Amino acid sequence: MPEQRTAPQAGPGPAAPGPARAGGLEIAATGRAVPGRVITNDDMARVVDTSDEWIASRTGIRQRYFCAEGQSAFTLARDAAAQALARAGLSPADIGLCLCASFTADNATPSLACQVHGALGLGEECPAFDVNAACTGFLTALGTARCMLAASALAAPWALVIGAECISRVLDMADRSTCVLFGDGAGAAVVRLSAAHPYWSCLGARGDGALLHAGGTASADRFLHMQGQAVFRFAADIIPRTVARLLAEAGLTLADIDCVVCHQANGRIIDHAAKKLGARPGQFYKNMDRYANTSAASIPIALDELARGGRLAPGARVLCVGFGAGLTWGGALLTL
Ligand code: UT7
Numbered sequence: 178m179p180e181q182r183t184a185p186q187a188g189p190g191p192a193a194p195g196p197a198r199a200g201g202l203e204i205a206a207t208g209r210a211v212p213g214r215v216i217t218n219d220d221m222a223r224v225v226d227t228s229d230e231w232i233a234s235r236t237g238i239r240q241r242y243f244c245a246e247g248q249s250a251f252t253l254a255r256d257a258a259a260q261a262l263a264r265a266g267l268s269p270a271d272i273g274l275c276l277c278a279s280f281t282a283d284n285a286t287p288s289l290a291c292q293v294h295g296a297l298g299l300g301e302e303c304p305a306f307d308v309n310a311a312c313t314g315f316l317t318a319l320g321t322a323r324c325m326l327a328a329s330a331l332a333a334p335w336a337l338v339i340g341a342e343c344i345s346r347v348l349d350m351a352d353r354s355t356c357v358l359f360g361d362g363a364g365a366a367v368v369r370l371s372a373a374h375p376y377w378s379c380l381g382a383r384g385d386g387a388l389l390h391a392g393g394t395a396s397a398d399r400f401l402h403m404q405g406q407a408v409f410r411f412a413a414d415i416i417p418r419t420v421a422r423l424l425a426e427a428g429l430t431l432a433d434i435d436c437v438v439c440h441q442a443n444g445r446i447i448d449h450a451a452k453k454l455g456a457r458p459g460q461f462y463k464n465m466d467r468y469a470n471t472s473a474a475s476i477p478i479a480l481d482e483l484a485r486g487g488r489l490a491p492g493a494r495v496l497c498v499g500f501g502a503g504l505t506w507g508g509a510l511l512t513l
Pocket of ligand 1: 226227228231232235236312353354355357404405406407408409412442443446470472500501502
């Protein structure tokens, strides 16, 4: 069990706008993968005391995917990464860095990134490692990739950035307050430095494991536990602050943003943030109805859906916001 700490009253977050990281990052292609088992809210109601009406009205979730036999965070990460690589028209030799964000990796070691590295046949001079920042993981990995592409002597110019989760493995199917909220999935992006694609980002954390945690080597309890209302308040506070901070750094307003992609934890959190910021109808993307909360995979899955749906024209600006266990949070303003 983590150390018990008092829940925040006003919510953590950047106290004042700070220096966001500016610099260009191009997303050449994305990919996504979900496992084969579709679990509807009615299916969950056969397992715990819940209903489609409660889940849909409180969260916006209508179904989720759970891994079946032979599927895992690794197989999802591999499939999403292979799809992104193929769509980018790149070969394994073009990839100079492989990062995977997850809190539900198959093994403590090797990392998911190393497993993907082996499966895709990436080069020996391509480093690979996992990033664990829970639901902020993909944006943390993206920021790490940008820094390493800019600062390191990598052997090739492209980075493979993945978010992959098999959360069904850490769900307590007797706890209705958590088991209905999450799903399995993966998303991936192939990125490189590019002055033609302006990028701003920020990341933050406040160590407080009491609000949301899942087992590990120091705990016999592998299940995920969450103080839902406290996390809801944290999220409702941090999304508008992160959006406002990135817009200020970029010298833009929300009207300049084509789409806002928040971590897909709860539709009510996203609606609250959209209303507070005065967003246009539909400007904040939502897809938790089909996937539920896939933690580090939720943002890259949404980006891939938007790309496949033709909603991301060249030059479009997408503002992503992640938040979750840790506590962690972060944002990225991308230009496509
Ligand atoms: O990804 C990391 C970030 N995570 C989040 O952002 C999650 C943030 N939190 C939330 O999304 C919401 O707090 C939840 C969806 C987790 C819960 O919604 P809520 O509106 O805050 O519900 P609640 O916890 O206040 O519970 C209300 C009632 C309770 O019953 P009583 O005490 O009023 O009789 C719960 O026992 O709903 C009950 N309840 C359920 N009823 C049917 C809790 N879970 C369920 C359920 N089905 N699955």
